[in-house]
Amino acid sequence: MRKVITGWRPMTTQNIAVLYNHGDAAYIRKLDYVLTLIPKNGTAACK
Numbered sequence: 001m002r003k004v005i006t007g008w009r010p011m012t013t014q015n016i017a018v019l020y021n022h023g024d025a026a027y028i029r030k031l032d033y034v035l036t037l038i039p040k041n042g043t044a045a046c047k
Contacts, residue, residue, distance in 0.1 A: 009015050013031040021027040 013028050013035070016031060017027045024030070
């Protein structure tokens with residue numbers, strides 16, 4: 001038996017919340033906030 005990837009789900013905070021959240025109504029909002037703290041240019045925020 002072989003497994004084949006037939007498609008990808010978009011990497012959105014909503015999809016992450018649906019897959020991994022178990023009861024936190026503010027999970028999507030928290031993920032959105034945390035993503036604003038991660039630098040997008042690949043450099044460290046702390047030195």
